[in-house]
Amino acid sequence: KRVAVFASGSGSNFESIVNATKGKEKGYEVVLLFSDQPTAYALERADQLGVSSYFISPKNYPDKMAYEADILGLLMRYRVDFIVLAGYMRLIGPMLLKRFDGDIINIHPSLLPEFPGLDAIGQALEAGAKITGVTIHYVDEGMDTGPIIAQEKVEIKPSDTYDSLQKKIQKIEHRLYPQTLDQLLRKGETIAKTSVN
Numbered sequence: 001k002r003v004a005v006f007a008s009g010s011g012s013n014f015e016s017i018v019n020a021t022k023g024k025e026k027g028y029e030v031v032l033l034f035s036d037q038p039t040a041y042a043l044e045r046a047d048q049l050g051v052s053s054y055f056i057s058p059k060n061y062p063d064k065m066a067y068e069a070d071i072l073g074l075l076m077r078y079r080v081d082f083i084v085l086a087g088y089m090r091l092i093g094p095m096l097l098k099r100f101d102g103d104i105i106n107i108h109p110s111l112l113p114e115f116p117g118l119d120a121i122g123q124a125l126e127a128g129a130k131i132t133g134v135t136i137h138y139v140d141e142g143m144d145t146g147p148i149i150a151q152e153k154v155e156i157k158p159s160d161t162y163d164s165l166q167k168k169i170q171k172i173e174h175r176l177y178p179q180t181l182d183q184l185l186r187k188g189e190t191i192a193k194t195s196v197n
């Protein structure tokens with residue numbers, strides 16, 4: 001499957017998803033990095049990794065529909081068939097949801113449905129939670145709401161700081177996201193092949 005990763009920030013998950021395919025047979029290939037932020041470090045990582053990257057500014061469009069129509073054009077040019085959100089700080093609208101129905105996933109740094117939205121790590125610390133984690137889920141029109149695909153727990157120790165907790169969470173993300181994506185898309189291939197025969 002041909003995957004596009006959407007990222008607004010650092011792009012460390014994007015990098016781990018690309019690196020997992022290096023020299024290996026995987027159920028996916030990353031063909032495109034898309035960003036809504038001109039200064040996203042993910043764009044630089046894409047250059048270093050040799051992945052095509054595009055920034056399109058939402059400011060140049062009257063509404064989300066028009067913005068996503070142009071993104072869709074880009075995705076069609078690259079024959080993308082699956083979208084992976086990795087720190088993409090924008091809700092996906094009906095235009096992309098309709099065309100990529102069931103083919104968009106996201107990663108969130110909490111055990112959803114706990115601590116959705118912005119700064120899930122800060123929310124967990126603030127709440128005095130003893131356990132948090134990572135969730136990978138299908139994307140729907142809500143904020144961090146679609147059906148859950150994979151979750152992994154992380155213990156919050158009294159000695160944990162924001163930074164130490166974030167490090168533990170990212171370490172899990174960088175393993176779990178490529179692994180889940182591979183399993184998901186490999187399965188898709190098998191199903192497609194069986195139905196053709």
Ligand code: GRF
Nearest residue numbers: 010011012013087107108109
């Ligand atoms: C990750 O923690 C992810 O769970 C959240 O945003 C962060 C993105 O980090 N949705 P990066 O840009 O992949 O480094």
